[in-house]
Amino acid sequence: MPGPFSRDDVERVAQLARLELTADEKDLFARQLAGILAYAEQVGAVDTAGVPPTSHAPGSAAPLREDETAPSFPREDAFGGAPEADPDACLFKVPRVIG
Amino acid sequence: MGLPFTALAVRDAVAAGKVSAVEVCRAALDRIAASDPLVHAFLTVAPERALARAAALDANPQRANLPLAGVPIALKDNLCTRGLRTTAASRILDNYVPPYDAEVVERLEAAGAIVVGKTNCDEFAMGSSTENSAFGPTLNPWAADRTPGGSSGGSAAAVAARMVPLALGSDTGGSIRQPGAMCGVVGFKPSYGRVSRRGLIAFASSLDQIGPLATTVADAAIAMDVIGGHDPRDSTSSTLPPPACASALDGNLRGLRIGVPRGMLADGLDPDVESAFDAALEAARELGAEIIEVALPHSVHAIPVYYIVANAEASSNLARYDGVRYGVRAAGAEGIGQMYEKTRGRGFGLETKRRIMLGTYVLSAGYYDAYYLKAQQVRTLIRRDYDAAFERADLVAMPTSPTAAFRLGERTQDPLRMYLADVFTVGANLAGLPAVTVPCGFTRDRLPVGLQFTGRAMDDAVVLRAGDAYEQATSWSDQRPATPGFSSSR
Numbered sequence: 001m002p003g004p005f006s007r008d009d010v011e012r013v014a015q016l017a018r019l020e021l022t023a024d025e026k027d028l029f030a031r032q033l034a035g036i037l038a039y040a041e042q043v044g045a046v047d048t049a050g051v052p053p054t055s056h057a058p059g060s061a062a063p064l065r066e067d068e069t070a071p072s073f074p075r076e077d078a079f080g081g082a083p084e085a086d087p088d089a090c091l092f093k094v095p096r097v098i099g
Numbered sequence: 100m101g102l103p104f105t106a107l108a109v110r111d112a113v114a115a116g117k118v119s120a121v122e123v124c125r126a127a128l129d130r131i132a133a134s135d136p137l138v139h140a141f142l143t144v145a146p147e148r149a150l151a152r153a154a155a156l157d158a159n160p161q162r163a164n165l166p167l168a169g170v171p172i173a174l175k176d177n178l179c180t181r182g183l184r185t186t187a188a189s190r191i192l193d194n195y196v197p198p199y200d201a202e203v204v205e206r207l208e209a210a211g212a213i214v215v216g217k218t219n220c221d222e223f224a225m226g227s228s229t230e231n232s233a234f235g236p237t238l239n240p241w242a243a244d245r246t247p248g249g250s251s252g253g254s255a256a257a258v259a260a261r262m263v264p265l266a267l268g269s270d271t272g273g274s275i276r277q278p279g280a281m282c283g284v285v286g287f288k289p290s291y292g293r294v295s296r297r298g299l300i301a302f303a304s305s306l307d308q309i310g311p312l313a314t315t316v317a318d319a320a321i322a323m324d325v326i327g328g329h330d331p332r333d334s335t336s337s338t339l340p341p342p343a344c345a346s347a348l349d350g351n352l353r354g355l356r357i358g359v360p361r362g363m364l365a366d367g368l369d370p371d372v373e374s375a376f377d378a379a380l381e382a383a384r385e386l387g388a389e390i391i392e393v394a395l396p397h398s399v400h401a402i403p404v405y406y407i408v409a410n411a412e413a414s415s416n417l418a419r420y421d422g423v424r425y426g427v428r429a430a431g432a433e434g435i436g437q438m439y440e441k442t443r444g445r446g447f448g449l450e451t452k453r454r455i456m457l458g459t460y461v462l463s464a465g466y467y468d469a470y471y472l473k474a475q476q477v478r479t480l481i482r483r484d485y486d487a488a489f490e491r492a493d494l495v496a497m498p499t500s501p502t503a504a505f506r507l508g509e510r511t512q513d514p515l516r517m518y519l520a521d522v523f524t525v526g527a528n529l530a531g532l533p534a535v536t537v538p539c540g541f542t543r544d545r546l547p548v549g550l551q552f553t554g555r556a557m558d559d560a561v562v563l564r565a566g567d568a569y570e571q572a573t574s575w576s577d578q579r580p581a582t583p584g585f586s587s588s589r
Contacts, residue, residue, distance in 0.1 A: 010456070013463065016463060017455050017456060018418075019440060019444050019447070019455060020440040020441050020443070020444025022444075025452065029452075029456055033460070036406070036514065039403060040406060041403075042403055043407070043470075043473050043477050046397070046400060046476075048473065048480070052476070052479055053478070054475055054476075054478040054529075055305060055475060056335070057292075057306075057482075057531020062334045062335065063334070063338050065331065073198070073199075074198075080198055081194075081195060081196065081198070082423070082425060083422060083427070094423055094438065095433070095434055095437075095438045096433075096434050
């Protein structure tokens with residue numbers, strides 16, 4: 001299991017998660033995440049040799065069905081909540097992507 | 100005076116034409132207006148919408164056949180309602196008006212229920228106290244200096260203060276049952292797959308379930324009969340036919356074996372909670388149940404397993420909030436990368452960010468096997484413990500929460516301590532099992548205590564039957580807090 005959580009770790013993970021954090025949040029998370037992860041590391045001591053992982057509780061059926069055409073979500077509804085969009089052109093607008 | 104309150108009583112009176120849905124709706128709105136300034140259970144109240152729908156119901160000649168005819172209901176604000184703001188108590192969804200209804204909302208309204216508003220919760224259902232709401236906390240109707248529990252604290256408080264007889268919440272690690280217990284009401288988490296989650300704002304998809312909060316188990320059972328069952332638009336919903344819950348309530352526990360995992364109750368249990376729990380077991384024995392001891396040895400790892408699995412899934416589910424298709428976009432960003440980071444950094448609250456960070460970390464390269472895969476394996480061991488217990492017992496009984504409602508601000512600086520509030524509830528989520536909380540007494544400070552029954556997967560009706568039998572034999576559910584605005588009797 002990995003060691004304590006540094007401020008560099010916080011910045012690396014925040015980058016992966018696309019989260020802008022304040023300096024105070026970085027300090028707080030470095031301290032708290034270290035504590036929470038140290039607590040979570042107790043699972044590492046459990047003998048799980050040969051034990052399969054559970055990704056979902058049993059009960060979900062995920063049944064297959066025929067692939068049939070049906071009305072889709074109306075375009076005006078799909079674009080209705082967008083911060084910036086051009087529904088007629090079927091576009092969500094975002095800030096510049098390439099330099 | 101004389102207006103019915105419980106869902107069952109309202110339904111029967113509206114069906115018989117003794118009272119109109121509009122009268123019932125207006126009374127609920129009056130109670131909300133009187134009590135909610137003190138409780139803050141609601142984020143949105145929708146009086147015009149509710150009264151218009153109640154009037155339409157009164158004009159509907161089929162209303163006598165509707166199982167929830169005229170019943171006022173509150174919905175946790177992570178359930179999508181077409182045309183009605185839905186925030187998940189987050190700034191990032193401050194302006195979100197869903198273009199569709201959650202499946203459960205469609206089913207409730209088709210059954211005659213009247214949605215009166217949307218209730219407060221921890222942001223994205225992440226929390227155990229409702230203090231993580233971006234719109235301020237909900238107060239516990241039993242004690243204004245206490246939290247209502249969480250994350251469905253608004254729904255629990257709205258029912259506890261008798262503003263509405265019925266509310267929906269969602270339960271990922273105890274978020275229906277723990278606030279139900281802390282507010283002295285009934286809360287039911289169905290089996291995984293029993294209720295469609297289409298239109299539930301996702302937190303942790305292998306754990307989330309929608310369920311009812313009510314003042315009686317009978318009301319929760321009626322709600323389950325309406326919302327349960329396969330939905331072709333949610334591929335995780337079970338195709339097994341749902342049991343008839345309301346008709347399964349026969350008022351006795353004869354022939355049921357109830358297992359008690361004494362080993363996991365040893366640490367951190369409040370003595371008042373423990374004595375209420377022991378008295379409840381004695382009452383169950385008198386009702387014909389056989390009490391035996393069972394072991395859930397891997398449950399000591401349930402909290403760390405839960406916080407690894409739930410946060411990993413949350414970090415993935417919450418990636419969708421990117422300021423592009425809906426929700427709030429932060430201004431002043433240069434380029435799309437900065438737009439994502441500012442939108443998410445400013446839109447999410449502290450606990451949500453903390454959990455996204457944890458989840459991203461445990462899924463990141465080099466740590467996946469040590470945390471996420473390992474937690475999923477221990478999850479299997481926790482499930483197997485329950486499987487073994489259910490070979491000997493029909494139900495497992497535990498206190499719902501190790502303590503009664505804690506004080507506002509008491510645990511907000513210590514996330515780990517907050518997480519331990521879920522120690523008796525997360526097991527049912529990890530194993531996909533149905534579980535109910537029913538009121539079973541009070542602490543010496545007169546704060547409610549909850550009794551939890553957990554059952555076999557898909558045995559939802561047996562769990563509700565046991566909760567109802569206990570409730571019928573005791574008077575705890577009749578007690579209500581002295582919140583103003585309540586003017587009708589049960």
